[in-house]
Amino acid sequence: MQTPRHYGTITTPSHTASPQQPATPASATATPNATKGALAHDGPWRKKILLAGIRQAGKTSLLEVVFQSLPPKDTFYLETTNTIRKVDIDSSIVALQFWDCPANILANFDSLGVPLTHFQSIVFVIDVQDDYNTPIAYLIHLLATVAEVNPTFNMNILIHKAEQLSDEFKLETFQYIQSRVLDEIMDHPANALLSHIPLNFHISSVYDHSLYEAVSKIIQRLTPQHGTLENLMNTLVSNSGIAKAFLFDVSSLTYVATDASPVDNNTFELCCDYVMMLASFTKLYKNLKPLPPPEPSTPNTHSPGSSAPSSDSALPPDNTKPKTNISIAPPSRSTTIDSDASSDVRATGAKHEHISRPKAPRRPADGPEDSTTSSPSHSLIATEKAQSSPTTSSNGSTSQKTAKKPESKHDSVGGPTSNGTSTARSKTLDKLLPGGDQESRRWSSSSVKLTPATSLAYWQITESLSLVCIIRSETFEKHRGLIEYNVTFFRGAVQKIVQLERAKRAQ
Secondary structure: OOOOOOOOOEEOOOOOOOOOOOOOOOOOOOOOOOOOOOOOOOOOOOEEEEEEEOOOOOHHHHHHHHHOOOOHHHHHHOOOOOOOEEEEEOOOOOOEEEEEOOHHHHHOHHHHOOOHHHOOEEEEEEEOOOOOHHHHHHHHHHHHHHHHHOOOOOEEEEEEOOOOOOHHHHHHHHHHHHHHHHHHHHHOOOHHHHOOOOEEEEEOOOOOOHHHHHHHHHHHOOOOOHHHHHHHHHHHHHHHOEEEEEEEEOOOOEEEEEOOOOOOHHHHHHHHHHHHHHHOOHHHHOOOOOOOOOOOOOOOOOOOOOOOOOHHHHOOOHHHOOOOEEEEOOOOEOEEEEHHHHHHHHHHOOOHHHHHOOOOOOOOOOOOOOHHHOOOEOOOOHHHOOEEEEEEOOOOOEEEEEEOOOOOOEOOOOOEOOOHHHHHHHHHHHHHOOOOOOOOOOOOEEEEEEEOOEEEEEEEOOOOEEEEEEEEHHHHHHOHHHHHHHHHHHHHHHHHHHHHHHHHHHO
16 A cells, blocks of 8 residues: 655646647746745756657656556556646655656657757657557657757656566567667667767566666656765665665655665565555654753752752661662663762762762772773773772782773763863764754664564655665674664765755755
């Protein structure tokens, strides 16, 4: 079951496109998915794609299935396109506009109302279940017209409706149509110009994931940030032990970028189905409120000699309390505090700052202190620094004992730490971590074990982009913290790219 995906406005001109009466372009209207007050309906930043083909080739159906979440079985009830239909796509990382044109456009391109240089890409759809001769003849005529205005135009040939063909016959048909087109180009009088046009062939069907993969590759060629996104994906995969990663546009189920490794059809279908399944639960969390920003802690202004308000005043006297060792285990280390020391603190009203520091282990009475008995630290960052304090041994010599200090920005009672280096380090980490100085945000994540050796992981990157990875189960379980850490920085980099794109559209 697919979640309804509605992208943008669909506009149509009032006149029928025909060679005798040119079609008038549609007037500008507001786009629902555009940022309020920031995006216009049309602009130079929007990539125009011309969708051409003969009658009943499946042009409208592929747009409806991918961008409007139309069930494939309902494509039989779509009406024939008689006018130019413009579909605006704003939820992706690049703004697009598809021009769904009727078949008579191929006879006279002047009926478009704009020159062919107005488009950044052309997608020509060929019905694989129909006769190939007529669409190939129209395709060669289109290529000859495009070669006169731009010999390096981006051409995409979509061999559509391949669901009824077997895998073996599907490949043979694909190769046959490709060879026929190349032979017609070589036999054309203007073959010198036609041979310079890059042709990209794709086979697709609305009943499987081949259509989403073909549309993904078409959009990637029009994305200026595709090289940057691919480099980010390669860095994430190589440093996290990930086998394959996709950056999905959740609304259209197309992937914006992937790593440099080859794309396997089964892997893509698996990731696409997982995103579709998770998207079906989005309505359950639509009213989820963002996390409140952390409250600033107030420094403790009590002097060591003054009395500090504490709940310990309600405890019984020290003589009624048994002298036992109390173990307190913070998240980063294990600390042992003797009850005698805590009793002395309550009696004198001293500051509680030393409670969060590990106490030196007791020495045996018959030997020197063993440095290996100190409490270990479980924090990787905390091992970089240590506080050295002098200790006098039984023979009168002075030795240095290393004690770990907590790397937190505040002590256990909320006051600022006395170590200025730790405070500066915490501020530096807040600046480095993406969104450290912004409002807290809940980003969804999910993981599932497909087989005992393979896992599938999902992370939300932006409101419309998500990261889906195939990873070994053993690697994911052992190094999940490191992978989450790398994904955090990857999310910050992608969000900055999206912000720059939105700022460019707002200009």
